[in-house]
Amino acid sequence: MSAVLTVGVLGxxxxxxxxxxxxKVLAATPAGSDQDHxxxxxxxxxxxxxxxxxxxxxxxxxxxxLAQMAKQLQQAGADMIVMPCNTAHAFQPDIEAVLDVPFVSIIDETVAACAAFEAVGLLATKGCLASGIYDNALSAAGVRAVMPDDAExxxxxxxxxxxxxxxxxxxVGTRMLQLANALVSRGAQAVIAGCTEIPLVLDQSMLDVPLVSSTDILAEATVAYALGQKDLNHKRQGSMA
Amino acid sequence: MSAVLTVGVLGxxxxxxxxxxxxKVLAATPAGSDQDHxxxxxxxxxxxxxxxxxxxxxxxxxxxxLAQMAKQLQQAGADMIVMPCNTAHAFQPDIEAVLDVPFVSIIDETVAACAAFEAVGLLATKGCLASGIYDNALSAAGVRAVMPDDAExxxxxxxxxxxxxxxxxxxVGTRMLQLANALVSRGAQAVIAGCTEIPLVLDQSMLDVPLVSSTDILAEATVAYALGQKDLNHKRQGSMA
Known part of the structure; x- marks a missing residue:
């Protein structure tokens, strides 16, 4: 299997x-040699x-x-753009405004993975929470967001x-787990690791409910889109089409 | 401390x-926040x-x-270029021919770290050995290379x-260790991990002699050059100077 699309990463x-x-992108890729990646x-x-x-x-x-970085990645040959930082997705409109190639949102992919739950906990930065990007997307998907309070x-x-x-x-992992469990105690059936720092200290084995890792989900989606296993057309920008 | 140079990586x-x-670049960087990296x-x-x-x-x-990739990295703003693949350094002349910014050689940095030894073992790919890039550099430094035989x-x-x-x-690690130890038995006082795949299975704790990891050495050199702790001027290309 050979990769079809070149992936631009805002990192x-x-x-x-x-x-x-x-x-995680490498681990999610079915590869027998360098050239398959x-x-x-x-x-x-x-x-x-x-x-x-x-x-x-x-x-x-x-x-x-971020918009300037994305434009440069497109000029260098990227066929799609991803960004393994949830908070920075508050600036997705700025990025998409300069792109002619699709931007794959970590928020959209993560929320899509939560559709089976009625209520999910959301661990994210102060800026990410203030932007409303996650709770708006969860609300649109009919999923209730269990939010941290100010102290949390x-x-x-x-x-x-x-x-x-x-x-x-x-x-640090133990303290992160306490924050996750506080959301579970308030009704969360799963917890979104809505910040890509979280999986560096917290993994599924530590929790009693599903941990929805935005990093893992974006990595798997990136490989699926790049290899043509998932269709990117519905995400394509129209400006140059 | 803020980084001075943008590093282009042929990866x-x-x-x-x-x-x-x-x-290893991140681990080698003295950083208290994202911005220090x-x-x-x-x-x-x-x-x-x-x-x-x-x-x-x-x-x-x-x-x-590789030359086209390097040129594009330079155009995108790279102030120096590195390549964490030893074998590909056989094409260093092709890469440097198109660059106006310095190329930091993993071979030169690794050989410089071997100056204290009389004889070092060299684990590297068939192409890397055939190119002679390592044994020429070791010879110039007055260090004897202990080479694998064809079967090894x-x-x-x-x-x-x-x-x-x-x-x-x-x-895989055990078999790699056997190859390293065969070089030690033939007089190597240290073993060069002259292929960046080696440290993925072999680490210092497994060997009785120093393991000279080209990956670690290039990572440390990259940070030192990028932060201005080591001087890149002597490496600067002359074509546009």
Whole structure:
């Protein structure tokens, strides 16, 4: 089987999460040699302005930077674009505005994987929650979002800062699990790992309910679209068509 | 500390080795947040024609493909180029011919790390050995290369094929260790992991002599050059200077 599409990856948000995503793309690819793998062009740019700060109106031109990166990946030959950072999807309209190739949303793919549940917990950054991208999509899919409260979100931001600073140890994992279990205690039948730092410390074996890892779902969708196992046409932009 | 240079990475040879290299770049970077990390542009292209076949004259335009990839990375903003694949360095002249920015050689960096030894073992692909890139550089540095024989090289190629097909299990590691120890028994004071697949199955804890991992050495050099801790000027190309 040979890959059909070249995948552009808006990465570096965070760095470890991008490497984790790439490893999961490789693991999801049926390959017997190098040549069977998917061609990826990765802009691993850890200098994209802080997404949560930009969403909260505290400054930074994250949307413009991401749009420029996406345009350059398209010019370099990417046939589709993905971004293994949930929060940055608040800027999806800025990105899509400059693209003629499809952008595959981690939010849409993750929410589609939640259709069987009535209520799902949502672990995500303060900016991601403030943007409403996940609860709007869940609501449209008829799934109730069980949200963290302000104290839990503050605790979550501290944990992701620790992970981004290189601490993915068991103590951080235990605290992340407590946040997930709090959502379960309030009715969540599954928990969305709606931030690509989460799977670096939390895995399915630690939870009693399904962990819906946005990283894994985007990796699997990326391979399926790239190899033509899933149809991208319905996602294609119209501007140059 | 903020990164100074954007690093272009010729990757995908093999895919797991590139992800391993990226993870080692992140681990080698002194970082407290995303923004402290190095900006990398990665062309993760597993479809580069087989390097060993090209070196042995069996076909494939590996050099031309790598040169085109490198030029595009430079055009996209890369200030330096690295390639976490030893064998592909047989095409370094093709790559440097089209670049105006420095190319940091995994061979040169690895050989520089061997200066303290009189004799080092060399585990590398058939193409890498046939090209002579490692033993020429070792000879110039006054270090004797202890080379695998034909049967050992055939065995090595089977092991790297297994790794590229997704098998990095303990049995492959044990067989790789046997090849390393055969070089030690013939006088090697250290063993060069001169193929970026090797560290996926063999680590220092398994050997009684130093394992000189070309992946680790290139990752550390990449960070040092990107952050300005080591001077790249002596490597700068002259064509546009």
């Amino acid at each position: 570096g948000m965070g760095p470890d999460a991008t490497v984790d995503f790439m490893a 998917v061609h990826m062009l990765i802009d691993h740019n850890p200098h994209v302005p802080d997404r949560t700060r930009a969403i909260l109106g505290k400054g930074g031109e994250a949307g413009a930077v 979100t503050t605790a979550f931001m501290k944990l992701t800062a620790s992970i981004k600073a290189g601490d993915s140890g068991p103590e | 995908g040879m093999g895919p797991d080795a590139t992800v391993d290299f990226m993870a 190095v900006h990398m542009l990665i062309d993760h292209n597993p479809h580069v024609p087989d390097r060993t076949r090209a070196i042995l004259g069996k076909g494939g335009e590996a050099g031309a493909v 090289t055939t065995a090595f190629m089977k092991l790297t094929a297994s790794i590229k097909a997704g098998d990095s299990g303990p049995e």
